[in-house]
Amino acid sequence: EDQVTQSPEALRLQEGESSSLNCSYTVSGLRGLFWYRQDPGKGPEFLFTLYSAGEEKEKERLKATLTKKESFLHITAPKPEDSATYLCAVQAWMDSSYKLIFGSGTRLLVRP
Amino acid sequence: DAGVTQSPTHLIKTRGQQVTLRCSPKSGHDTVSWYQQALGQGPQFIFQYYEEEERQRGNFPDRFSGHQYPNYSSELNVNALLLGDSALYLCASSLRGKETQYFGPGTRLLVL
Numbered sequence: 078e079d080q081v082t083q084s085p086e087a088l089r090l091q092e093g094e095s096s097s098l099n100c101s102y103t104v105s106g107l108r109g110l111f112w113y114r115q116d117p118g119k120g121p122e123f124l125f126t127l128y129s130a131g132e133e134k135e136k137e138r139l140k141a142t143l144t145k146k147e148s149f150l151h152i153t154a155p156k157p158e159d160s161a162t163y164l165c166a167v168q169a170w171m172d173s174s175y176k177l178i179f180g181s182g183t184r185l186l187v188r189p
Numbered sequence: 190d191a192g193v194t195q196s197p198t199h200l201i202k203t204r205g206q207q208v209t210l211r212c213s214p215k216s217g218h219d220t221v222s223w224y225q226q227a228l229g230q231g232p233q234f235i236f237q238y239y240e241e242e243e244r245q246r247g248n249f250p251d252r253f254s255g256h257q258y259p260n261y262s263s264e265l266n267v268n269a270l271l272l273g274d275s276a277l278y279l280c281a282s283s284l285r286g287k288e289t290q291y292f293g294p295g296t297r298l299l300v301l
Contacts, residue, residue, distance in 0.1 A: 081231075109288045120193070120279050120292035121232070164231055168288055174245045177222070177290065179231030 079104040079169050083180035090187050093154045098163055098183045101147040106170030110148050112141050113164040115182070121164055124150075155187045191216060193282050193293035201299045202270050210265045210296045214282030221263040222290060223255060224279040232279055238263050239285055267298075275300045 081102045090096055102110070109128050113121035125134045127143040134141050138159065140151040150163055162182040168175050194213045202208050214221050220239045224232035234247035238257035257263045261282075267274055277297050281290035 111289065113292070118277075118295075118297070120195075120294045123289060123291055126289050166231070175288075176234055176245060176247065179233070181229070181231045 079167075079171060079178055081165055081167055081178050081180040083163075083165050083183050085183060086181070087184045088186070090152075090155055090185070092156055092187055092189050095151070095153045095155070097152070098150040098185070099147060100150070100165030100180055102165075102167045103146075104167050104169035104178065106175075108168040108170070108175055110143055111166045111168070111177070112139075112148070112150055113166065115162045115164055117162075124163075152185070155185075157187050157189050160185055160187045193280055193291055195278075195280050195293040195296050197296060198294070199297045199299075201301065203301050204270055204272060206270050206300075207266065207268045208270060208298060210267075210278050210280075210298075212263045212265070212280030212282075212293060214261050214263070214280075215291050218282035218284050218291070219261050220283045220285050221257060221261065222281045222283070223263070223265045224281065225249070225274075226277040226279055226295070228276075235265070270300045272300050274298065 084099045112124040115121045125141040130145045138153050142149045162184045164182045166179040196211045222237040223235040226232040237245040241257045252268045254266045277295045279295045280293045283290045
């Protein structure tokens with residue numbers, strides 16, 4: 078069964094304390110892996126798309142990496158404004174078409 | 190450049206009623222996807238519209254239906270509402286052939 082698992086479910090960091098979020102996936106025909114940020118009560122905001130193992134992308138304090146079975150979102154020296162839920166999604170081949178499958182997210186809280 | 194817009198922002202209905210949610214895609218996008226997000230969960234794919242036709246469908250009953258207009262805007266209709274339909278309904282737009290989807294702010298539906 079195709080699935081996406083994110084860990085940890087919740088993460089509390091002190092401002093400046095770097096860490097990583099994990100997204101592991103079991104899908105057939107992976108076309109792309111996406112990271113989104115979601116603030117409470119709002120829609121997900123696109124961060125990155127990764128297509129192949131070994132690929133890396135960066136944006137400010139965030140860096141996303143991809144292997145054949147998982148992706149990591151590294152947060153370097155986080156600030157309180159980085160507090161949000163981070164969602165991982167994979168575009169997988171299902172029922173003769175590509176579909177986007179989301180994980181349950183990691184809720185990040187960065188304390189000043 | 191306007192992003193994805195959705196209306197209304199909030200909605201309260203009672204069991205058995207019907208509801209219509211609306212979405213305008215990001216400028217230049219021609220594909221609209223709808224998702225249901227329960228509290229604390231990742232978005233679940235409902236269906237996708239392109240060229241005014243439903244192209245893909247997730248594991249949702251026929252009570253969920255949709256429509257896409259020539260200007261690419263879209264509607265999500267839910268009939269015979271159940272308490273379990275209470276959720277944040279998200280619309281995402283993309284350009285056919287491009288994988289990245291951009292989300293709107295969502296419509297929060299509460300069924301009493």
